[in-house]
Amino acid sequence: MMLQQTQTGTVAPYFAAFLKKFPDVHALARADRQDVLSLWAGLGYYRRAHLLHEAARVVVNELAGTFPSTVDGLLELPGIGRYSAGAIASIAFDVSAPILDGNVKRVLSRVFAVRESHNEASTVARLWQLSTTVIPRKRCGDFNQALMDLGATVCKPKTATCNACPIATVCQAHALQLTQEIPSPRVRSKPKDLHLTAFIIKAGDFVLLHRRPDTGLWAGMWELPSAETNGSEAEQVGDAILPAGVRGSLKKSESVGIVKHxxxxxTVRFQVYRGHCKKHRLPASFRWANANDELPLPKAFQKILSI
DNA sequence: AAAACGGGGCT
DNA sequence: AGCCCAGTTTT
Structure with a gap:
């Protein structure tokens, strides 16, 4: 689950810490979601943490702690789609199932000289078909991993090292000198600007944090109190989002600049303000946090706090 | 079919 | 500054 859209080198330390805290599916199933999110903090795509937690609960509560071993069974679990089901079934259970991730898409596109864009659903369908046809009868899990590793280490997006490739002799893109042209570039939408005003409100060693809603960006994570600005004055933003007690005793807050994330x-641009006050009782979605609390904080807010 | 969902590695 | 990464879910 951590590896979905995330490179293995990035995942490694998070994975080690996660398994130390939750050694098996039972430990994960009975964990608090906040603790799961804390170990995910910084990894991104936080919905994955929620879905993995849900999947663990399904395995324990509905499947008697036994993990599904078929593609169809795995697809029932939250957060497991066609790729993950195929990967788990083939690698963990020696089921002859195809996979198609970013690496395999690129490798198969080149080997079979598929020039159509990966944006087209029909192209992806074709690649799934190809992935199915190339699976061997034995050691399909090893084969699938080899396909991915080939893409990650040899058949790379920019600098494919075909002279080091074990299957260059059967690669149609190589034969046609189309390796650089395949796959054709993906069409991507431009990042949209998001302007947020964030407040660093301190009370001694404590900083005021707010829990975000369970949907949308950084769902269920904690944040510095913040809101979208849309041109309104930062002071008004503070009036709108800071708890009344904090607002009343807040010493003059000052801007400490812009943080881009x-x-x-x-593209998130934070207008950051700093202020201080005494500790007050807070509404449920706020906390006075110190370094020991280990509340799940996205990288964007870790960055701001490290200023 | 398209958008939403993070953050970092590599060129 | 782009492009991509062991994708899935929601709209």
Whole structure:
């Protein structure tokens, strides 16, 4: 689940910490979601953490702790789609199932000289078909992993090293000198601008944090109190989002500048303000947090707090 | 069919 | 500054 759209090198330390805390499916199933999110903090695509937690609960509560071993059974679990079901079935259970991830798409496109864009659903369907046809009868899991590793280490997007490729002799793109042209570039939408005003409100060693809703960007994660600005004055933003007690005793807050944070579909620009006050009782969605609390905080807010 | 969903590695 | 990464779910 962590590896979905995330490189293995990035995942490794998160995976180690996660398994140390939750050694098996039972430990994960009875965990608090906040603790699951804390170990996911910084990894991104936080819905994956929620879905994995749900999947663990299904395995324990509805499947008597036994993990599904078929593609169809795996597809029933939250957060497991066609790729993950095929990968788990073939690698863990030696089922002859195809996979199609970013690496395999690129490798198969080149080997079979598929020039159509991966944006087209029909192209992806064709690649799934090809992935099915190339599966061997034995050691299909090893074969699938080899396909992915070939894409990750040899048949790379920009610098394919065909002279080091074990299957260059059967690669149609190589024969036709089309390796650089395949796959054709993906059409991508431009990142949209998101302007947020964020407040660093401190009370001694504590900082005011707010829990985000369970939907949308950074769902269920904690944040510095913030809101979309849309041209309105930061002071009004503060009036709108800060708890009344905090607002009343807030010493003059001052701007500490702009923090830019780049996401795939958003360019987030934080206008950051700093202020301090005494600790107050807070509404349920707020907390006075210190370093020991380990609340799940997205990278964007980790960055702001490290200023 | 398209959008939403993070963050970082690599060129 | 782009492009991509062991994709899935929701709209």
């Amino acid at each position: 780049q996401l795939t579909h958003r």
